[in-house]
Amino acid sequence: MERRDFEGFGGVRLAADAFGSPDAPPVVLVPSGGQTREFWHGSAKALAEAGRYAICVDLRGHGDSDHAADGRYDIDSYAHDLHAIVAALPSRALIVGGGLGAITALVTVGESAPHLVSGLVLVDINIWFEEDVLKRLHTAFLERTVRASSPEQIAQAIVAAHPDEPAPRATDRLLSAFAADENGRLEWRGDHRALEFGDLYRQQERLGVAASRIVAPVMLIRGSLNSTISNETLLRLQSMIPGAELGEIEGAGHFMGADREDSFNSILLDFLERHAPRKPLSYIGGSEPRVLRDALGCFGTGVTIITTFDGAGQPIGLTANSFTSVSLDPPLILFSLSKRSANLDTFTEAGRFAVNVLHIGQQPLANRFAQRDGPRFEGVDWSARSEEGCPILGGTLASFDCRNHAVHDGGDHLIFIGEVHHAWFAPHRDPLLYFRGKYRRLHFT
Numbered sequence: 001m002e003r004r005d006f007e008g009f010g011g012v013r014l015a016a017d018a019f020g021s022p023d024a025p026p027v028v029l030v031p032s033g034g035q036t037r038e039f040w041h042g043s044a045k046a047l048a049e050a051g052r053y054a055i056c057v058d059l060r061g062h063g064d065s066d067h068a069a070d071g072r073y074d075i076d077s078y079a080h081d082l083h084a085i086v087a088a089l090p091s092r093a094l095i096v097g098g099g100l101g102a103i104t105a106l107v108t109v110g111e112s113a114p115h116l117v118s119g120l121v122l123v124d125i126n127i128w129f130e131e132d133v134l135k136r137l138h139t140a141f142l143e144r145t146v147r148a149s150s151p152e153q154i155a156q157a158i159v160a161a162h163p164d165e166p167a168p169r170a171t172d173r174l175l176s177a178f179a180a181d182e183n184g185r186l187e188w189r190g191d192h193r194a195l196e197f198g199d200l201y202r203q204q205e206r207l208g209v210a211a212s213r214i215v216a217p218v219m220l221i222r223g224s225l226n227s228t229i230s231n232e233t234l235l236r237l238q239s240m241i242p243g244a245e246l247g248e249i250e251g252a253g254h255f256m257g258a259d260r261e262d263s264f265n266s267i268l269l270d271f272l273e274r275h276a277p278r279k280p281l282s283y284i285g286g287s288e289p290r291v292l293r294d295a296l297g298c299f300g301t302g303v304t305i306i307t308t309f310d311g312a313g314q315p316i317g318l319t320a321n322s323f324t325s326v327s328l329d330p331p332l333i334l335f336s337l338s339k340r341s342a343n344l345d346t347f348t349e350a351g352r353f354a355v356n357v358l359h360i361g362q363q364p365l366a367n368r369f370a371q372r373d374g375p376r377f378e379g380v381d382w383s384a385r386s387e388e389g390c391p392i393l394g395g396t397l398a399s400f401d402c403r404n405h406a407v408h409d410g411g412d413h414l415i416f417i418g419e420v421h422h423a424w425f426a427p428h429r430d431p432l433l434y435f436r437g438k439y440r441r442l443h444f445t
């Protein structure tokens with residue numbers, strides 16, 4: 001992450017955090033009123049991993065952005081700021097906006113920057129705010145700005161502003177909008193004048209015209225339990241924006257961008273891939289092997305430690321993800337071992353090996369057994385479970401004791417096919433995964 005500031009309307013400095021390579025297609029993430037740029041950090045990291053340049057900004061008067069000297073916190077000022085940001089980027093950005101950030105994006109693109117963006121993802125946007133709903137949000141925000149004694153007090157104010165919604169879970173993202181004084185009391189650290197929300201409810205006609213002028217691909221996303229916008233309202237807005245798509249996150253409220261990050265990110269990435277696809281990379285025979293490795297890294301795997309005994313009866317082992325099932329009858333599996341392995345001869349001569357499939361808590365073991373130097377088995381819980389068995393590590397997700405069935409040449413690797421004579425497994429555990437050169441955990445969207 002890198003701090004990157006922008007100059008907004010009237011010279012107001014806008015604070016931003018950037019993730020990923022500046023050469024990648026940009027995505028600008030704008031938070032809702034009262035929130036700070038940290039709200040979108042989780043999505044920004046996922047976007048950077050997916051090959052995008054993600055920029056999380058603070059609205060003027062929020063977080064670390066300048067306060068407006070003239071006290072201007074109207075929709076025009078916010079829109080001019082966002083226009084300045086997208087205009088400063090070298091290629092067309094996609095804008096993700098939540099709440100006030102979404103309204104800002106709608107006005108920016110609909111009124112002045114139709115060709116500066118590749119798309120819009122508008123989260124929990126309502127252009128027909130009623131005066132009393134705005135008042136409710138305003139009151140809750142004012143409560144928040146009164147010095148709060150604890151994060152719980154702030155969470156309560158948020159719940160009061162969003163009744164009937166699940167209480168926000170990722171409160172740390174919301175708390176970054178607050179600073180603690182020397183007594184630990186929290187205070188919202190923006191310009192209090194920015195919390196007035198202007199006269200949004202008097203802008204309905206203008207916002208409707210801006211919506212109808214948008215030409216870029218648009219996705220409207222709503223948490224199904226959001227109390228400030230109904231599904232009917234969203235359908236009405238959809239009918240005004242040519243070609244707009246709808247997305248809903250079941251059981252989520254206003255803070256789904258942080259609370260239901262996995263579901264939200266998968267909708268966002270899917271939209272990006274369809275409307276602003278990245279050019280696929282390619283490998284041609286004879287290219288750098290590193291490129292092929294990156295291509296193969298797109299296949300997610302589990303992680304194992306392959307073990308055997310050396311001639312002196314000492315346990316040896318290494319981390320491997322080349323484990324594959326081969327046949328059920330006879331029961332065969334394989335793994336491939338680099339010809340550069342210090343244990344190549346040992347595995348060939350031992351005539352047997354075990355595959356230990358690691359669970360999510362065993363990443364330290366994976367690191368230890370992948371390092372060239374340093375002890376591998378010292379202090380590790382292991383045992384051989386039969387006379388002909390190999391070292392079985394304690395607490396694995398599954399372990400397969402095998403005898404060598406065949407060893408084939410495989411270029412710079414040897415392929416060991418083993419016949420399984422015993423297996424133990426504990427399927428209630430979650431696996432340690434490996435994907436694109438990094439350890440991962442399972443998540444369900």
Ligand SMILES: Cc1cc2nc3c(=O)[nH]c(=O)nc-3n(C[C@H](O)[C@H](O)[C@H](O)COP(=O)(O)O)c2cc1C
Pocket residue numbers: 303317318319320321322323335336337338340341342343344366369370371372434
């Ligand atoms: C996730 C992961 C998967 C790996 N998979 C393999 C593999 O399938 N085959 C292999 O030979 N090395 C693999 N390695 C590399 C070895 O673990 C590493 O080179 C180790 O130091 C080899 O030890 P040795 O020379 O004592 O056999 C992998 C490493 C990691 C981190």
